[in-house]
Amino acid sequence: MFPEYIVLHTAAFTGRNCDRDMIDAWHKARRWSGIGYHFVILNDKHDQKPDGAVEIGRLTNKSGAHALGLNSCSLGICCVGHGDKVDFTPAQYKSLYNLITDLMSEFSISVDNVIGHRELNTLAEKNIIPSRYKTSKSCPGTKINMHAIRDKLAQTPTLIKHERTSVDENSKIAMNNAIAILQKHRAQFPNAQDELDEFINHPEVISMTRA
Ligand SMILES: [Zn+2]
Numbered sequence: 001m002f003p004e005y006i007v008l009h010t011a012a013f014t015g016r017n018c019d020r021d022m023i024d025a026w027h028k029a030r031r032w033s034g035i036g037y038h039f040v041i042l043n044d045k046h047d048q049k050p051d052g053a054v055e056i057g058r059l060t061n062k063s064g065a066h067a068l069g070l071n072s073c074s075l076g077i078c079c080v081g082h083g084d085k086v087d088f089t090p091a092q093y094k095s096l097y098n099l100i101t102d103l104m105s106e107f108s109i110s111v112d113n114v115i116g117h118r119e120l121n122t123l124a125e126k127n128i129i130p131s132r133y134k135t136s137k138s139c140p141g142t143k144i145n146m147h148a149i150r151d152k153l154a155q156t157p158t159l160i161k162h163e164r165t166s167v168d169e170n171s172k173i174a175m176n177n178a179i180a181i182l183q184k185h186r187a188q189f190p191n192a193q194d195e196l197d198e199f200i201n202h203p204e205v206i207s208m209t210r211a
Pocket of ligand 1: 008009139
């Protein structure tokens with residue numbers, strides 16, 4: 001998949017400890033292959049993991065399952081919490097802006113193509129996608145101002161381009177697979193989870209794996 005859009009979502013869940021594993025379980029219960037989002041950004045309601053932590057869902061080279069009509073050409077980011085009830089936390093916004101600017105840079109995505117799930121309707125009105133893909137959802141939530149998010153992204157003077165590690169395609173695939181395995185089994189090494197997150201979110205690792 002070559003992504004042209006970034007679609008923002010809310011988990012629409014007010015409970016505690018929501019993370020990529022919980023969402024993965026929800027989506028498997030729908031008989032999907034697994035989590036439909038490419039990234040999950042945690043909030044301040046997790047007992048073990050920090051506010052703003054970015055977790056990897058589906059790998060970016062695979063089509064997501066998050067925005068019917070746009071899945072084959074978009075990356076899905078889900079912010080934990082309920083965007084109809086409460087705004088994202090400052091830490092979530094910080095991670096969100098960092099993640100989106102990275103992805104915009106990596107995949108040459110313009111700020112206009114950073115949209116909220118509900119804005120599929122705008123795309124349908126512009127005949128970019130068929131009108132049957134209009135959604136009744138308010139996702140990422142009525143508290144979330146997509147125009148303000150795009151304005152802030154547009155103000156980012158130059159997208160930070162990290163030093164690229166020169167790696168071949170097989171190494172990238174192996175790294176992505178290794179991270180997926182570590183994420184899957186993270187509960188088994190409780191004392192190393194902070195280091196794992198730090199490793200996964202290191203710019204060098206991000207530049208190597210998000211391709
Ligand atoms: Zn959504």
